[in-house]
Amino acid sequence: MTDRKTELAENLANVEERIARACAAAGRRREEVTLIVVTKTYPASDVRILSGLGVRHVAENRDQDAAPKAAACADLPLKWHFVGQLQTNKVRSVVGYADVVQSIDRARLVTALSKEAVRAGREVGCLVQVALDADATGRGERGGVAPAGIEELADLVAGSPGLRLDGLMTVAPLTGEYAGREQAAFGRLMDLSTDLRRAHPAATMVSAGMSADLEQAVAAGATHVRVGTAVLGVRPRLG
Ligand SMILES: *Cc1c(COP(=O)(O)O)cnc(C)c1O
Numbered sequence: 001m002t003d004r005k006t007e008l009a010e011n012l013a014n015v016e017e018r019i020a021r022a023c024a025a026a027g028r029r030r031e032e033v034t035l036i037v038v039t040k041t042y043p044a045s046d047v048r049i050l051s052g053l054g055v056r057h058v059a060e061n062r063d064q065d066a067a068p069k070a071a072a073c074a075d076l077p078l079k080w081h082f083v084g085q086l087q088t089n090k091v092r093s094v095v096g097y098a099d100v101v102q103s104i105d106r107a108r109l110v111t112a113l114s115k116e117a118v119r120a121g122r123e124v125g126c127l128v129q130v131a132l133d134a135d136a137t138g139r140g141e142r143g144g145v146a147p148a149g150i151e152e153l154a155d156l157v158a159g160s161p162g163l164r165l166d167g168l169m170t171v172a173p174l175t176g177e178y179a180g181r182e183q184a185a186f187g188r189l190m191d192l193s194t195d196l197r198r199a200h201p202a203a204t205m206v207s208a209g210m211s212a213d214l215e216q217a218v219a220a221g222a223t224h225v226r227v228g229t230a231v232l233g234v235r236p237r238l239g
Helices: 002-026 042-052 065-073 088-095 107-120 148-159 184-198 214-219
Strands: 034-038 055-058 079-082 100-104 125-130 164-170 205-207 224-227
Touching: 002 034, 002 042, 034 148, 042 065, 042 088, 042 164, 055 065, 055 100, 065 079, 088 107, 100 164, 107 148, 107 164, 125 148, 125 184, 125 205, 148 164, 148 184, 148 224, 164 184, 184 214, 205 224, 214 224
Parallel strands: 034 055, 034 224, 055 079, 079 100, 100 125, 125 164, 164 205
Antiparallel strands: none
C-alpha cells in the first residue's frame, strides 16, 4: 500500500507537471484546467489513495465497476464523472453516484437520465459527446454524435428537469480526417463549444485529452483533461 501510494504520488506529480507546462506554453493559468483521473479497472483502494493525494475528480466508464467503487468511496470529497457508453438500463444506478455524465449521445439517454435524476432528487451535469469521426449514420466509432447533432441534444438536455448542460466532450478519433491530428481535432471541438455557448452560455466545460494527448488538449483550450494510464499505470485489460 505504501509503495502504491509512492507510485501514484510520483505519477500524479508527473502529470501535474505536464499540465502546468502545457498551460504555461499556451499562456493559460493552471486553474483553467481540471484534472480528472480515470480510475477504470483500478480498485477503490487506489481511488482512496488518490483522494488523499488531492485528486477531486475521478472518472469511470462501466457502471458495474463504478457503482461499488463509488459506494466504497462515498466518504471522500470526490466528484464522479461517467465517461463510457451508457445503456438506459444502467441510468438509475449511474444517477446514484455520478455528478457528471460526459457521454450524452442520444435523446433516449437524456430522457432516461432526466427521469431518474428527478426521481433521485439530484442534478446531473451533462456533456454532449462529439464524434469527430462520425460516419453517414451520424455516430462515431468511439461513441458520440456528429457535430450536426449537438444542438438538438444540447437543447434537449437544457430543457430537461434534473439535468444541467455543462458542455462538450470528445475522444480523439482513430480514423477519419482527424486521425493522428489531435490538436486539430481539439481545435474543432473548441469551435463547436464556441457555437454551443451562443445559445447556452453556462455550458463552458470542454473535456478533451487523455494520457497521450493532454498537451494538445490544453493547447487547444480544454477545461478538463481525463487521464488514466499516466497516473495509474497501463491497464491490465481493455476498459
Ligand atoms: C480510459 C479513458 C480515458 C483515459 O485514457 P488514458 O489513455 O488511460 O489516459 C479518457 N477518456 C475516456 C472516455 C476513457 O474511456
